[in-house]
Amino acid sequence: MKILLVEDDADDAAFLNACLNRVGGTALDITRTDRIASTVDALRDGDFDVVLLDLHLPDATGGDCVERIQQIAPDLPIVVLSGRGDEDYAVEILNRGVQDYLVKWEGDGRIILRSIRYAIERKRAETRLNYLARYDSLTGIPNRQYLQDQLDRATTRARRGGKKMALLFLDLDRFKVVNDTLGHQLGDQLLKAVVQRLKDSIRAGDLLARLGGDEFAVLLEDIDGPLEVEAVANNILGAFTRPFQLDDRQLTVTASIGLTLCPNDNHDPLALLNNADIAMYQAKERGRNTFKFFTQSMHEEILRFHRLETDLKLGLAEEQFHLLYQPQIRLGDRSTHALEALLRWEHPERGSVKPDEFVSVAEETGYIVPLGRWVLERVCRQIREWEEEGLDVPRIAVNIAPIQFHQPDFVRQVRRILDDHGVDPSQIELELTETSLMKDTDEIRKCLHGLKDAGLRLAIDDFGTGYSCLNYLRRFPIDVLKIDRSFVADLDSRVDGEGICGVILSIAQRLSLESVAEGIEREEQLKSLAEYGCDFGQGYYFSPPLTCEAVRKRLARPASRRLPGLDVGRRAARG
Ligand code: C2E
Ligand code: MG
Ligand code: MG
Numbered sequence: 001m002k003i004l005l006v007e008d009d010a011d012d013a014a015f016l017n018a019c020l021n022r023v024g025g026t027a028l029d030i031t032r033t034d035r036i037a038s039t040v041d042a043l044r045d046g047d048f049d050v051v052l053l054d055l056h057l058p059d060a061t062g063g064d065c066v067e068r069i070q071q072i073a074p075d076l077p078i079v080v081l082s083g084r085g086d087e088d089y090a091v092e093i094l095n096r097g098v099q100d101y102l103v104k105w106e107g108d109g110r111i112i113l114r115s116i117r118y119a120i121e122r123k124r125a126e127t128r129l130n131y132l133a134r135y136d137s138l139t140g141i142p143n144r145q146y147l148q149d150q151l152d153r154a155t156t157r158a159r160r161g162g163k164k165m166a167l168l169f170l171d172l173d174r175f176k177v178v179n180d181t182l183g184h185q186l187g188d189q190l191l192k193a194v195v196q197r198l199k200d201s202i203r204a205g206d207l208l209a210r211l212g213g214d215e216f217a218v219l220l221e222d223i224d225g226p227l228e229v230e231a232v233a234n235n236i237l238g239a240f241t242r243p244f245q246l247d248d249r250q251l252t253v254t255a256s257i258g259l260t261l262c263p264n265d266n267h268d269p270l271a272l273l274n275n276a277d278i279a280m281y282q283a284k285e286r287g288r289n290t291f292k293f294f295t296q297s298m299h300e301e302i303l304r305f306h307r308l309e310t311d312l313k314l315g316l317a318e319e320q321f322h323l324l325y326q327p328q329i330r331l332g333d334r335s336t337h338a339l340e341a342l343l344r345w346e347h348p349e350r351g352s353v354k355p356d357e358f359v360s361v362a363e364e365t366g367y368i369v370p371l372g373r374w375v376l377e378r379v380c381r382q383i384r385e386w387e388e389e390g391l392d393v394p395r396i397a398v399n400i401a402p403i404q405f406h407q408p409d410f411v412r413q414v415r416r417i418l419d420d421h422g423v424d425p426s427q428i429e430l431e432l433t434e435t436s437l438m439k440d441t442d443e444i445r446k447c448l449h450g451l452k453d454a455g456l457r458l459a460i461d462d463f464g465t466g467y468s469c470l471n472y473l474r475r476f477p478i479d480v481l482k483i484d485r486s487f488v489a490d491l492d493s494r495v496d497g498e499g500i501c502g503v504i505l506s507i508a509q510r511l512s513l514e515s516v517a518e519g520i521e522r523e524e525q526l527k528s529l530a531e532y533g534c535d536f537g538q539g540y541y542f543s544p545p546l547t548c549e550a551v552r553k554r555l556a557r558p559a560s561r562r563l564p565g566l567d568v569g570r571r572a573a574r575g
Pocket of ligand 1: 326341343354356372375399400431461462518519538539540541544
């Protein structure tokens, strides 16, 4: 064991030497220095296992000595030697990362040796913990904590030195798919290979960190400006053009990158991380495999998002929401087959806000869950009201967002609401999106069957726009396909529109599903759809979404289920 004994008092040094030699013999290799200056030299030259440090040297105080030693040899354990009477100081020094202290002349060689061994063990554990807390265990590169510490320092340096720095945020495109389909082991291999590519495409002094999952960041200090940063981003994207070789598989993976500059965009480390993250999402939205610089307008967009989120919560509390009902018409006889409930938001300042503007925000924040519950409750109350007025109420379709549907107790919640309002489940049709059903899992199948068993009807909304794996149609108990209005719109421009509507309708017929075409605006669309055998239609051609008053009037008329102005339909109308 190599010991560096830093002690200016010759008697003290001799005493310690003698004590240690008595128990350690030749196994101990003791070097002595008597000043901090010579200690620094010795540390640079030699490879020591431990330092025994006298707290009072002629050329430095104890605290300074500890700091100097830690700078040169951060992993070296230190045991301080105090005289009688300054133990308090020794204890204080312990808090600066010293591993132990000994009071000189108290104790024999065995005690001193035990203290040394203990200090070495303790330092090793500290180093390990420090490493685990600051490095990513899979790839061995710094983790988020390390990056944040460095960012703090780098932003301070940039501010003081008038220099620029940049933060690059990288996320692999569709990594989840790779992980889910090829397994975690290959996913891990891929991440390690990605780290190698990243290391090869950045400059030597740049800090690469893994923030978690498939997210990485690169801290670029001392840069001239955006062009230099752009070059690094291009370099990285270029490195992803070659496929990765994992075992016997070749895999091509791309990445999306967000970039932010300091001091231009911000000085605050957390804000920088946030900005780079926002820019990365924009890169994803631009179609992935690209990079995007953060801009102030993005920041404003995020602020708008948060304001909208706050307003949504207030909106529900203050009853700013209401529902409109759009009729679904049976193409055969033009009777009203059902009504789709559509959410509207009357905001005191924003005015009337369409669902396209707030449903996505509500979904992202999870607020759609209470909002969706409110919709279902409102529909149930409405049904009861109309029924109590003696009206013949058609079935009502309610839109359900994916996260609502993916709640573990969704079936129970729905049944509860229907029960509470005394509404017959067959009165309600739930419109689910294709993305809700993307994962063909047991839970989803159980949930759909639960709803079916409870007596509700299930429709796929905007069919054909999402994930068109038709397998699920056979496996899940679906009643209705709703053809997205974009396909109906294409019917007149004949951009393959007829093809798609025709195909969807033939699928529906083959699987004995009912079909509803959305967004019918013109007679010709209606005719083509009827020719293809479409069952129902919905759209401005028949009626816009109606207020509950307007619906009430319509239902109150004797030929209640029919809409006016449809002479063709009247002819064929039943009863
Ligand atoms: P959706 O479920 O596909 O609803 C049909 C949308 O098409 C409605 O828009 C309706 O007003 C509109 N529309 C109806 N006929 C025509 C037409 O002839 N031409 C055109 N161009 N559009 C027509 P809206 O009410 O703005 O709703 C938009 C979307 O917001 C809905 O699409 C639905 O996905 C979502 N949404 C509405 N209410 C709710 C709700 O309560 N919960 C959830 N989760 N989503 C909702
Ligand atoms: Mg819908
Ligand atoms: Mg739709």
